[in-house]
Amino acid sequence: MKFGIEFVPNEPIQKLCYYVKLAEDNGFEYCWITDHYNNRNVYMALTAIAMNTNKIKLGPGVTNPYVRSPAITASAIATLDELSGGRAVLGIGPGDKATFDSLGIEWVKPVTTLKESIEVIRKLLAGERVSFNGNVVKLAGAALAVKPIQKKVPVYMGAQGPKMLETAGMIADGVLINASNPKDFEAAIPLIKKGAEAAGRSMDEIDVAAYACMSVDKKADKAKQAAVPVVAFIAAGSPPVVLERHGIDVEKVEKIREALKKGDFGTAFGAVDDDMLEAFSIYGTPDDVVEKCKELAKMGVTQIVAGSPIGPNKETAIKLIGKNIIPA
Numbered sequence: 163m164k165f166g167i168e169f170v171p172n173e174p175i176q177k178l179c180y181y182v183k184l185a186e187d188n189g190f191e192y193c194w195i196t197d198h199y200n201n202r203n204v205y206m207a208l209t210a211i212a213m214n215t216n217k218i219k220l221g222p223g224v225t226n227p228y229v230r231s232p233a234i235t236a237s238a239i240a241t242l243d244e245l246s247g248g249r250a251v252l253g254i255g256p257g258d259k260a261t262f263d264s265l266g267i268e269w270v271k272p273v274t275t276l277k278e279s280i281e282v283i284r285k286l287l288a289g290e291r292v293s294f295n296g297n298v299v300k301l302a303g304a305a306l307a308v309k310p311i312q313k314k315v316p317v318y319m320g321a322q323g324p325k326m327l328e329t330a331g332m333i334a335d336g337v338l339i340n341a342s343n344p345k346d347f348e349a350a351i352p353l354i355k356k357g358a359e360a361a362g363r364s365m366d367e368i369d370v371a372a373y374a375c376m377s378v379d380k381k382a383d384k385a386k387q388a389a390v391p392v393v394a395f396i397a398a399g400s401p402p403v404v405l406e407r408h409g410i411d412v413e414k415v416e417k418i419r420e421a422l423k424k425g426d427f428g429t430a431f432g433a434v435d436d437d438m439l440e441a442f443s444i445y446g447t448p449d450d451v452v453e454k455c456k457e458l459a460k461m462g463v464t465q466i467v468a469g470s471p472i473g474p475n476k477e478t479a480i481k482l483i484g485k486n487i488i489p490a
């Protein structure tokens with residue numbers, strides 16, 4: 163099992179560099195930085211992290227082809243790969259509607275847009291002069307003047323919907339799935355497999371990553387409390403099919419949604435119950451978390467990404483994961 167770590171760049175980048183270096187020293191292999199316009203810039207964060215680390219692979223987890231043209235993403239990834247000595251990975255997904263609404267961007271054909279974007283990004287990174295007349299993506303003789311170090315920069319897709327998962331199986335080197343519970347992978351992996359088989363690929367070529375809400379502490383209850391706020395947002399953003407899969411009380415989720423909209427975090431977090439915590443996070447002592455990681459491995463997960471909050475105390479949690487969970 164590979165381990166990754168996710169950070170939202172919503173705190174000073176110098177702090178992120180410290181945490182990622184600590185994660186690298188504790189055996190984490192991947193660092194994923196989320197990409198939302200309202201947080202610190204993803205590529206500036208990745209640049210600083212690349213300059214402060216030596217081994218950990220790093221990349222956006224995940225960017226999207228709407229806020230930046232695929233050629234700009236290809237240029238950023240080639241630059242990151244050169245700067246990091248060949249450690250860049252590209253995590254790219256369809257982005258989210260709320261963001262595009264606030265930016266006045268039309269969310270055109272996400273599956274097609276992802277497919278075409280990944281195709282042209284790969285061509286640009288391979289040093290080709292690209293003319294492409296797709297349904298969505300158009301290029302006329304575009305080429306990069308910067309070459310990545312890696313012959314083939316791994317491309318991971320952020321995906322949750324069935325078509326997106328199938329597409330990831332067809333074209334991606336990895337899939338980053340925002341989920342923490344084996345039931346979600348029971349549903350997702352057959353779809354990825356279907357896409358892989360349709361493209362004549364084997365599942366061995368695909369790194370299936372659980373992009374999980376994780377909270378680790380020596381005290382289980384402290385870990386549980388720290389997971390509550392993140393789980394509230396996940397529950398509120400989960401489609402009905404996911405709530406049903408986990409038998410989550412829809413009324414309680416509606417209550418959380420309304421409270422979050424009003425900024426009433428006390429009510430929202432107070433409505434988070436154990437079913438939601440089980441469904442949408444991996445929390446507890448290192449031993450608890452090892453057991454949950456083993457269950458995910460049995461489902462076919464090959465990378466576990468420790469996502470927010472990581473633990474009540476990030477530094478302690480990173481060390482606990484490095485010492486007790488990664489080696490297990």
Ligand SMILES: C[C@H](OP(=O)(O)OC[C@@H](O)[C@@H](O)[C@@H](O)Cn1c2nc(=O)[nH]c(=O)c-2cc2ccc(O)cc21)C(=O)N[C@@H](CCC(=O)N[C@@H](CCC(=O)O)C(=O)O)C(=O)O
Binds near residue numbers: 195259271274373
């Ligand atoms: C578009 C959407 O795909 P989805 O994968 O479910 O999107 C949910 C999330 O994956 C998406 O919002 C991600 O960008 C969220 N996301 C992040 N989003 C961000 O904006 N920033 C992040 O940092 C981020 C991180 C992240 C990490 C892991 C992860 O799994 C997701 C992450 C969807 O609705 N898909 C459906 C429908 C697809 C569709 O639109 N089909 C249409 C059009 C077909 C076509 O496009 O050609 C049709 O059938 O007509 C499906 O897959 O079946």
